[in-house]
Amino acid sequence: MILQDTLTQLILAHYPEAESSDIQCTVPPTPELGDLSIPMFLLAKRLRKAPALLAGEAAREIDFSQIAESATAAGPYLNLTLKRGSFAQQLLAQALAKEEKWGSNGIGKGLQVLIEHTSINPNASPHVGRGRCAMIGDSLVRLLRFEDYEVDVHYYVNDMGRQIGLLVLMMEEVEKASFDEILDIYVKANARAEADPEFAARGYELLARIEAGDEEVRRRFFEVTEMCLQGQLAVLRRIGARYDFFDHESDYVNDPRIAEVEKALENKGALFTDEEERRVVDLSKLGHALEEGRYFVLRRANGSSMYGCRDIAYSIMKHEKGADLNLMVLGEDHKLYAQQLALILEAAGYPAPETIYYSYILLKDGKMSTRGGKVVLLDDVLNQATALALERVTEQFPGLDERERVDIASQVAVAAIRFAVLRVKSTKNVVFDMQSALSFQGDTGPYIQYCCARIRSILRKWDAALPDCDSFVPEFQEEAEWRLVLKTAEFPDVVKDALNQRSCAGIGNYLLDLAHAFTSFYHECPVLTAQSTEQRMSRILLCAAVLQSLTNGLALLGIDAPERM
């Protein structure tokens, strides 16, 4: 809140024993009570007074005239009615001066972040569940960069799993297959491995050979995985996800860091060879309390490495980059695994990355399964959404040239899907429903874009320069416009909360609130035809500031707002 510092100072000056953390502003439940509210519970506890008495005392004794028209006690709450003009002037000046940085608190200045997300197995076109990871990760990246962190985005290419081996075998039988056919082939490969142990064994054999350094096999794997990866990235690009580094699992097979960690584990008596010649970590020696997940296999009996073994080397490599934050977005199915890996890394003296989990997107009749071919592909959803949006835009703007209509349609499609996914907390299971994913009405991304388009339309018609905030004190008499001012002022705090929570969900929900507040304003307060010059000037500035908040917020979610729609 813009006034938080001033407010805290005023109160601390009167109650020197208080701490600034005792003073937390909230918004009163109804506008009649005031613009800002300070619950006195914490302060009352500190000062050993009754909250209601303290509120009354503070309202009488502290001089808030610098920022407020009035201060009144309502039970244990101290409510302030702000001086609208100076508050709005400060807010608008800030928002319009900071432009695309408005809302940033600059928390990450001078700090570096390494984040890994998406990292889909290169075996099929991504389904919407995988898309959830990409959207969550990508938005987090945007949020971190907005807060001035320097961010490197890593993508771990799992290019040597068992299922990749099976895929390679199948691909060699079908001659030349395109990316679109991969899912089908992958499903068949898994079904065949299930039914035919000899086929499955050939997959393992390929793995063993790649691990032994067989360059020819490695080349065959690379051909398939690279084709898949490029196909997947093309889909991910459609929703705006970008990556800086692609790290290949196969580069870590014989990494010396693994031996180093094995040594450390041996020293702690946590590594042993079991009765069937596997190399196993006993995590109970490292502080793991439960029987569940106590054992972690590093190597098969034939000496070949498990996924987790290579991941040890990869994790250390990431740590060695020396970033201040080391983040990773993972599916909830990786929770136990990540805890196990963390124990192993810590035992060898390396900190584990900070993990952010997301839950599955389910279908109405159960969970998705790439192996079973029971998936809703992100690409298909995007295609359908784009086609629908194009119809709508064409209806609305028949005269617009096709190029622009297609651009708008794809922006709307991305907004619909990204917003629907990102506004929900990542720990919740969501049931995918095509109908609501394709809806552009109500609490959706397109609704917010539409709100932006309306503001832009007003700004286009305003043919003068915007008033200068430094010399002009705006006035906002109407409740709808004042509520919009207050809502706009919340933006920087919303961004800060999102960063602390490592989740952009709150930003999405805030943008809906702001868009609703704007639409009420739009219907009640004419801008271009307002009665007085002061009103017109005040409102056009407010429009510009709201647009800046909306577009900045949408940008954090990876959503563009078209000029018109």
Added chain:
RNA sequence: GCCCCGAUAGUUCAGUGGAUAGAACGAGCGCCUCCUAAGCGCUAGACACAGGUUCGAUUCCUGUUCGGGGCGCCA
């Protein structure tokens, strides 16, 4: 069996110990000679259950029920 998430209107979601629990979809009624109706206004509708901690609990703790995830050679 054990461990980790989740449970809020008919439905999809907000709400990180505070005032009268917010939206949207769906349902009903109304609004385009007026800055874009992808919109707005009005009506009806909810904290799974039982205890506990607290001045105060949808929020924290325990138990129950239901849904999701996980639990040694998949990644």
